[in-house]
Amino acid sequence: MLDRLARLYTAYMAQDVRSPIPHIAGPPGVGKSQAVEQLAKLVGKQLHVVNVSRMSPLEIEGIQMPINDRLHMLHSTLWTQLQEGDIVLLDEFLRGFPEVYNGLLDILTSRHVAGFDLPKVFFVAASNSVVTYDDALEDRLLHLYVPDLRNNKVELKKLGEKLTQSLGLLPEMAESFEMIDMITKEIMPMYDVLDQFKGTAQRGAPIKGSSARKLIGQARLREFQSRTLKELIDLNNQMAEQKSKYQYLLLWPQSKQLKDASLATRLQNLVGNKKLSPVHQANLQVNLELINEASIYIEDRAGYTTHGKESN
Numbered sequence: 001m002l003d004r005l006a007r008l009y010t011a012y013m014a015q016d017v018r019s020p021i022p023h024i025a026g027p028p029g030v031g032k033s034q035a036v037e038q039l040a041k042l043v044g045k046q047l048h049v050v051n052v053s054r055m056s057p058l059e060i061e062g063i064q065m066p067i068n069d070r071l072h073m074l075h076s077t078l079w080t081q082l083q084e085g086d087i088v089l090l091d092e093f094l095r096g097f098p099e100v101y102n103g104l105l106d107i108l109t110s111r112h113v114a115g116f117d118l119p120k121v122f123f124v125a126a127s128n129s130v131v132t133y134d135d136a137l138e139d140r141l142l143h144l145y146v147p148d149l150r151n152n153k154v155e156l157k158k159l160g161e162k163l164t165q166s167l168g169l170l171p172e173m174a175e176s177f178e179m180i181d182m183i184t185k186e187i188m189p190m191y192d193v194l195d196q197f198k199g200t201a202q203r204g205a206p207i208k209g210s211s212a213r214k215l216i217g218q219a220r221l222r223e224f225q226s227r228t229l230k231e232l233i234d235l236n237n238q239m240a241e242q243k244s245k246y247q248y249l250l251l252w253p254q255s256k257q258l259k260d261a262s263l264a265t266r267l268q269n270l271v272g273n274k275k276l277s278p279v280h281q282a283n284l285q286v287n288l289e290l291i292n293e294a295s296i297y298i299e300d301r302a303g304y305t306t307h308g309k310e311s312n
Contacts, residue, residue, distance in 0.1 A: 026146030029211025
């Protein structure tokens with residue numbers, strides 16, 4: 001996606017193309033916005049993110065202000081802060097109001113708004129919903145579909161590696177059965193939205209499954225609502241313990257490893273190790289806190305039990 005966006009950016013800027021607008025379509029949490037952020041860094045230009053779903057028609061041009069008994073247009077900062085070559089990401093594009101589209105698309109085409117000329121910038125849209133999609137927009141959009149995990153083994157492997165690195169798991173977890181099982185059952189159903197975009201499925205159908213972003217969040221928060229994610233973490237912890245690679249542990253409140261009284265010492269020895277990645281350092285901190293909480297709980301329970309016996 002980054003390669004395609006970079007090529008489009010070069011062509012758009014060289015020829016001042018104004019229509020159609022590149023439109024990245026795909027399920028949530030697959031890196032659409034991240035690809036645009038990477039493009040901005042690649043070309044060394046400012047990125048401006050506009051959530052179209054939150055825009056009202058009154059915000060498009062700006063507001064009129066009385067100055068010396070006359071009304072003057074105070075243009076929206078969305079337009080006045082732009083510099084030539086900048087990138088504008090129109091996020092949640094297909095969740096906007098029809099009135100917003102009518103005004104916004106005319107401005108993007110003319111590069112002119114209420115007496116103000118826009119500099120030559122690169123507009124790109126992104127959507128994960130087709131709820132408000134209609135034929136009137138079709139002529140203005142150049143659809144860029146995200147790679148479909150359901151029939152792309154290369155992207156499937158990349159996602160497994162991304163999840164493994166993001167969570168700090170053992171490298172071999174990237175292609176494990178548990179990883180593939182989780183992606184198949186949790187993430188792949190999200191890609192049904194591509195069928196809606198392409199007109200091969202019912203539009204407006206609810207998106208099923210969980211995004212990679214949500215699963216990563218569950219793991220970092222140690223709140224597993226996904227059974228397959230929990231199974232993946234359990235296997236990772238078991239293998240990390242067997243291999244004495246404690247930096248790869250990702251403990252959670254019910255982890256079997258919390259019963260190991262010597263684990264805290266082993267983890268404490270890793271504190272300050274500069275070879276650990278930021279992800280492993282963060283996991284190490286949470287792991288030690290969980291061990292401390294488990295220790296306090298055991299001590300409290302022991303004290304309660306002893307006190308109960310003495311009372312009898």
